[in-house]
Amino acid sequence: MEEDVLFLMTYMLLKRRRDINNANMQRRNEIQTRIRHRQYFFQRQRRMLLMMIAGGICSNARIRTRPWTTTPSTDWWERVAMIEFQPSDWLDKFRMSRETFFYLCDKLRPRLARQDTSFRLALPVEKRVAVALWRLASNVEYRTISSLFGVGKSTVCRCVRDMCHAIVALLSSLYLRPPSAQDLEDSAQLFLSHWGFPHCVAAVSTLHTAIITPSNNASDYANHGGWLSVMSQVVVSGRGQFWDVCASFPGGTDPADILQNSSLWATASEGGLSPSLPPVFMGRPLRYVLLGEACFPLQGWLMKAYPEEQGRGARHTAPVESQRLFNRQTARALRVSEEALLRLRARWQCLSKRNDCGLDLVPTMILACCILHNVCESHGDAFKAEWQAEVARAESPQPGHRQLLSTRMDQSQAEDVRRLFCEYFEQNIS
Known part of the structure; x- marks a missing residue:
């Protein structure tokens, strides 16, 4: 009995000693880990302080003319862009004014702000x-932007993805929303005064964005120009701003099919783009109309040009004089969407050059660029003519679409509406 008690006491003493030793070892390991973390943090702070001191010395010795051309990437953003950039530099590099840039940062801060950690400082x-x-405006490679800003390539990719999603999530309701009754009236006035087309509030067009070869169904993305693209349907107001953007369709998709399956078709068909009491046009109440390219179907709310003379055996004949006059006015008014898309592609060249981002990000990037276009236009930011020259040299000019001759989607009373516009132009244009 005494031997059993002695054995039990010995076992308990040994177990107690082992537990104490393990606890002491764990405590020492935690202390050593904290010391290493603190040493790393102090060493990083010391390097940053030395870089700031060296940058200050270099800046005092360097000539002030165009300093950012030879500045090391370590302090390019903190010192040069934030302090020494002139208004023209902000426009050239970021496609917007300094004021609009910081307005955009404040709007996106809830989604983009990150917390510092023990290992690194958040951007x-x-x-x-x-x-x-910089990526959206220039479409340059990630490694080039990485060297310029002194961050990793993966960080550049993450910044682009996060900002595009943040723009769509936070700014769509402000800058890409259905028009109000006042917006419709103002746009109708602009179409009449600037483009000579009455009772019209918007133009519908298409945008092709070049992409790299996708892993699946690559043939679906080949457009009529012979290159791979993602197609978007856009609705442009009289101010040259986007009211609606429907992205993510393969480049080989029929524009008429995109229109019929978009929210625009349902909204406009139900009268959502006109006041509840239709305004009077040519002595009769008529809902506002939109203008579309020849690839779209003719609807009571969507006008397009009459078909030109077809070849032998075609069902359509050459348009008469009143119809030719209507076609000329329609082509003139459709310039509002052409110019808006040109400005969009010139300002954000990721849409005019081949985009090498993943196919899952491209539609979101297109939406983000359209929203940024509206932000810049509504803030009155300048647009430089030389940007258009860069678009003219782009690898992928916008392809055309075949004229839709089939009447399977045409609305029966749409021809009466189009004839009413012909009468208006005959009476008001000599």
Whole structure:
């Protein structure tokens, strides 16, 4: 009995000693880990301080003319862009004014702000937005932007993705929303005064964005120009701003099918783009109309040009003089969408050059660029003519679409509406 008690006491003493030793070892390991973390943090702070001191010395010795051309990438953003950039530099590099840039940062801060950790300092929201805007504006490679801003390539990719999603999530309701009754009236006035087309509030067009070869169904993305693209349907107001954007369709999709399956078709068919009491046109109440390209079907709310003379055996004949006059006025008014898309592609060249982002990101990027276009236009930011020259040299000019001759989607009373516009132009245009 005494031997059993002695054995039990010995076992308990040994177990107690082992537990104490394990606890002491764990405590020492935690202390050593904290010391290493603190040493790393202090060493990083010391390097940053030395870089700031060296940058200050170099800046005092360097000539002030165009300093950002030879500045090391370590302090390019903090010192050069934020302090020494002139208004023209902001427009050239970020396609917007400094004021609009910081307005955009404040709007996106809830989604883009990150917390510092024990291992690294989080990128400021302003730098994250600048990295993404540089990519959207220039479409240069990630490694080039990585060297310029002093961040990793994966960080550049993450900044672009995060900002595009943040723009769509936070700014769509402000800058890409259905028009109000006042918006419709103002747009109708602009179409009449600037483009000579009455009772019209918007133009519908298509945009092709070149992409790299997708892993699946690559043939579906080949458009009529012979290159791979993602097609978007856009609705442009009289101010040259986008009211609706329907992206993510393969480049080989029929534009008429996109229109019929879009929210625009349901909204306009139900009278959502006109006041509840239709305004009077040519002595009769008539809902506002939109203008579309020849590839779209003729609807009571969507006007398009009469078909030109077809070849032998065609069902359509050459348009008469009143119809030719209607076609000329329609082509003139459709310039509002052509110019808006040109400005969009010139400002954000990721849409005019081949986009090498993943196919899952391209539609979101298109939406984000359209929203940014509206932001810049509504804020009155300048647009430089030389940007258009860069678009003219782009690898992928916009392809045309075949004229829709079939009447399977045409609305029966649409021809009466189009004839009413012909009468208006005959009476008001000599």
